[in-house]
Amino acid sequence: MHLLDSGFRIIISLKISSIDIFPLSIPLKGSFRNARLAKTCQESIVLKVHTDEGTEGVGNVDPDPGYSEESFSEILAAIRQLAQNVIGIDPLNILAALDRMDRIFPGKLDAKAAIEMALFDLKGKVLGVPVHSLLGGYLREEITLNGWIGMLSPDEAAREAVSWLEGGFRSAKIKVGSGVGPDRDRVQAVREAVGKKMVLRVDANEAYTVDDAIRLGRAITPFDVSLFEQPVQRRDLAGMAKVRKAVEIPIMADESIVGPQTLIEVIKKEAAGIVKVKVMKQGGIHRTVQMIETAEAAGISCVIGHGFGLAIDTLAEIHVAASCRNVLEGCEFVGPLKMEGDVVKKPLWMEGGKVKVPHDPGLGSEIDEEKIRKWSLDQEKR
Ligand SMILES: [Mg+2]
Structure with missing residues (x-):
């Protein structure tokens, strides 16, 4: 060879x-x-x-x-x-x-x-x-992680948030989309449970109309929410831009961002101030890095991470996050923490709300047949 x-x-x-x-x-x-x-x-x-x-x-x-x-x-x-x-x-x-x-x-x-x-x-x-070396090197040794809270009742969501906090997490995403009132109550319950110790994000996964997204955005503004993710349908960039203008919380595009052209459209239409990238959604490591750099040139920050998944996909995103300056703290690749099992010989070290950047060759893991x-x-x- x-x-x-x-x-x-x-x-x-x-x-x-x-x-x-x-x-x-x-x-x-x-x-x-x-x-x-x-x-x-x-x-x-x-x-x-x-x-x-x-x-x-x-x-x-x-x-x-x-x-x-x-x-x-x-x-x-x-x-x-x-x-x-x-x-x-x-x-x-x-x-x-x-x-x-x-x-x-x-x-x-x-x-x-x-x-x-x-x-x-x-x-x-x-x-x-390591893969990060193929990308030019790494900028951090450890990466901070973001916890996930599903569409639970306010009490359950608050308990879940406290358990992420006790696990060392300093940021969490709350899923919304069950109506302005219930969503507002869930966000309020979480904020009251964690005080000022956590950065909180919300993600509507396209669930809202433009008007209701604006109502929800205004209703949760007092609870110090750091970003409001994909409030409306993925193709409705004009609607998302309207929500962005009407709400103080920064808007993040996720489902709207697929190939590089979609990022350019979001930038042109001023539909979001932050974008969410994933190695799977963007078509691989190389294109994810390219899109993070394009976003940076447009003054747009990126959040990275798939919510559910296995260690290999997670490792790919860890290498990208390690190599790119324009990735916010609180990466969302906590899939391995939510799975009953995986396919790698050695589980990822994910403790205290952080993960270490691997320096072994390749992605840094081996499959267990x-x-x-x-x-x-x-x-x-x-
Ligand atoms: Mg999302």
Whole structure:
């Protein structure tokens, strides 16, 4: 694999030989409800890219029904089709792999993210460097995390917030979308329970009309909310801009932000002051970094992190967060804390509301084959 040519350059020649794809279902600890759905398990896709030299890299995406632009089975089908089309290519040339995948399908960002993530992992492992090193380096050793509170009753939400606070978290997101009155009461109960010790965010997951979003935004302004996420439908950027003008709380776009063009639209329409990015939603590590930098140039801050998911996807976002200046404290990739199980040999160290940036080669983890078998979806569902 490593050959020295006459000029003592190291030449690495590899080809993708096969890709294993594992659809999985892993139960959550308890259940979760937001404005869109209630769920008790996470269906995820893990994949392993093999090369002709026996090296391998792993990737993983954690689709969210209604949130993701495509369904779980559409993403799975796209991964299978893209996988066939990257066999034989150089896994270290990630830009060429992305270009080939773009020529096959124009969108399918979630599927491309899974494959591209595995290529980053593989490249890091081949070169013996962490993924953040492939991105130019890292700016922080530890990353602070943000807790999540579902659409619970005010008392339950307050208890949940206190448990995140006791766990060392200094920020949390409260899901809203059950009506202006109940949402206001939930936010008030949480603020009263945690005092000034936590930064609080709210996320409506597109649940509100423009008028009701403005009513809610004004009703919760006294409770010192740091951002109001995706108040209205993802395509209604004019409506979101209207909410932004009418409400003092900064507005964050999440579902509205998919490919780079959507970010440009949000910037042009002045629809949000903060944007939410995820490696899965943006189509991979490379594009997520590009979009964070584009947002920075427009004076827009970013929040990063998928809410439910496995350690591999989480690690990809940790590396991006470590490498990008324009990522706010309180990253939202706390999926592994909410899952009953995972697929990696060594669980992520997530304690005291923080996670350490890994410096092992690649993403920094290895797949446990037994765990893959344990959580595998039934054959007939594949
Ligand atoms: Mg969101």
